[in-house]
Amino acid sequence: MTTKLNRRQFSSLLGSSAICVPSIVRAQSDQMRQFEGATLNMLAVQFAHHDALWSQVAEFEELTGIKVNIEFAPFENTRERTLLDMSSMSGRYDIFTVDIMWLAEYAAAGYLEPVANYLNNPDLTAEDYDVNDFIARVYSGTGVYRDRMYSIPYDCGTxxxxxxxxxxxxxxxxxxxxxxxxxxxxxxxxxxxxxxxxxxxxxxxxxxxxxxxxxxxxxxxxxxxxxxxxxxxxxxxxxxxxxxxxxxxxxxxxxxxxxxxxxxxxxxxxxxxxxxxxxxxxxxxxxxxxxxxxxxxxxxxxxxxxxxxxxxxTPIGPSGRTDPFFGSWGLSISADSRQKTAAWFFIQWITHKDRLANGAIGGGTAVRHSTYQNADFQAAAPWHAEMYDYMANVANPDERIRIPEWSEISDLMGFYGNKAWGGQITAEEALLGMERDMSKALRRGGYQREGASQPPQLWRDLSYYDRAPADWE
The missing domain is CATH 3.40.190.10 (Periplasmic binding protein-like II)
Incomplete structure (x- = not known):
């Protein structure tokens, strides 16, 4: 269930909604209102720093007549619950929040709807959505798999x-x-x-x-x-x-x-x-x-x-390297949703620069240039504001290698790492176990098969992720 705020309460909380909302709605009122009475269901990770973003959902409902139900899941249970629904192809959820480390797994299985057809359609996306306001590496790093855009960012960090x-x-x-x-x-x-x-x-x-x-x-x-x-x-x-x-x-x-x-x-x-x-x-x-x-x-x-x-x-390593860790969350449309266009209207509304700025000032993170440059955000979250250059130019979206097997690789690190932490095995034995079982996982995935068409290792050249957001089709 979403939190209901009246217009006065919402404006008092976020300060700018009353003047920001019409910009996107004026251009699309007819299209949005055609879905009046529809209900969208979203499965979302439960993080406190997302609360200010979701608190604006009531305004979207009032403006469009579209009801948005948000069902929250703890971080450690989100992937399991998401995959359970996706694999059933029930279409119970129209929208999912997707962690970057699970994008390849979901997209490769066909569980997510590519969003370029919606994004590039002027009848479905408002002029002032300003996709190039997203930080290039955050935009594609959050949502692109095999050259297709599947997820729009709303949270990123390290x-x-x-x-x-x-x-x-x-x-x-x-x-x-x-x-x-x-x-x-x-x-x-x-x-x-x-x-x-x-x-x-x-x-x-x-x-x-x-x-x-x-x-x-x-x-x-x-x-x-x-x-x-x-x-x-x-x-x-x-x-x-x-x-x-x-x-x-x-x-x-x-x-x-x-x-x-x-x-x-x-x-x-x-x-x-x-x-x-x-x-x-x-x-x-x-x-x-x-x-x-x-x-x-x-x-x-x-x-x-x-x-x-x-x-x-993370501490600088012995050879002087600063870890380029990149984490992010995006909003994706379920391939089995029966209300994909309505779902897209909600995603573009909530990820508009005004809503994202409100969410960031209220405790969230920045994914757009305009948010990082916002004086209110800089004052509210100086620990985020100082990361602007890092997220734009240092962070590596493929640090956790973007293949469907990443979840298994991560779990194997945890299995052997936890044993080493508890003293059951040595560090050497832990790495040997990881190597053996990760090799099995990649062989099952066909990566080492003779003549296999191997995916590009994009973490070696980040220029792939640095192209302008509007250039992705």
Whole structure:
């Protein structure tokens, strides 16, 4: 169910809706009103930093007569629930929120409707939608698979760390600034150790070693630890042979496992929620996080830790590499929806620059140039505003390689990584297990078959993702 706000409440909350709404509706009132009385059903991941975006849905309903029902799922259950519905081809949901790491899996199976035919139709897309206002790499990085656009971005960010700057100062260690080059692997251990030793009962760091979370909590270390000669070969080489069992990756895993020196002793099955709770309660000096979570989970004024944190990236690796982690969420139309055009009207309305700016100022993230350049957004979320150049020019949309088998690869990392974290196997044994089982997965996928038509490895040349959004057909 959506939250109902009257026009006065909505304008008071977001400040600009009353003047922003007509721009897109005036050009499309007839088309939108032809779906009056229709109901759209959406399955969405449940994140607090999306709340301000979804709070605007009531305005869309009032303007169009289209009802939008949103059913929320916890992050760790979203893929399972989405695939269950998609594979049934029931058409129960018209719209899905899609994590970038699942796009290839969904699109390759034919579960998503390509959106270019809607986007490029002037009868269906308003003049002021301004697709080129999206950051090019965020736009295509979120939605393109095999040259086709399937998903429109509404959230993007990177994985990094939050540290208690007050505890760092008390422990006598300098507080780094994000992207100033001083937060290295060595300095992170120094910070964690100083907090750990200076505060009885407070862990220097907390992470989520639970099996499900290794695909986004460990992967950034894996990338940061590569030397220049090995960039692009983090998981596979140019012949699609699995390279996870490399010296660079062993060093990354050993470093990550070494953080156990500073983490809670009972953390083996911590997921994101558990490790966040430890940090929020003041029982850890550092925490891994996704940048989109900072406003709601770390800097919400109701939290005792608000204003005491410094947002940092994954530590710079031994060869000087900053991890290019790219995370994002987009809105996609189900291939089995019986109301695809109405679904597109909603997607373009909610991802219009005005709605996305309102959502970002209210706690979300930026995916458009105009949002990053918005003074209200910069004031509300300085930890996001400083990421503009990073998301536009550094972040790699294919860090988690864009193939349908990624979910299996991620799960295998978690299976063996969790065992290593618990001391059941060594780091070497973990990488051997990953290599063996990932190789089986890619052989099943036909990547190593003689004469196979292998997909391009786009993470090696990001110019593919940097073309103007309007150029995608």
């Amino acid at each position: 994985v990094g760390n939050m540290f208690r700057s007050d505890l760092m100062m008390e422990a006598g260690v300098p507080v780094p600034n994000r992207f100033d080059g001083t937060f290295t692997a060595e300095s992170m251990r120094e910070i964690c150790g100083a907090i750990h030793e200076n505060n009885q009962g407070i862990s220097g760091f907390v992470t989520g070693p639970q099996r499900w979370f290794w695909g986004w909590m460990f992967t950034p270390y894996l990338y940061a630890w590569q030397n220049p000669d090995n960039y692009g070969n983090e998981f596979v080489n140019s012949n699609w042979e699995v390279t996870i069992n490399s010296e660079n990756n062993l060093a990354a895993l050993e470093y990550y496992l070494g953080l156990r020196d500073f983490t809670p002793s009972d953390d083996l099955n911590y997921g994101y929620g558990e490790q966040l709770a430890v940090y929020q309660q003041g029982n850890a000096g550092g925490s891994i996080t996704y940048s989109g979570f900072i406003g709601a989970h770390y800097e919400d004024p109701s939290l005792p830790i608000a204003g005491k944190n410094v947002a940092l990236h």
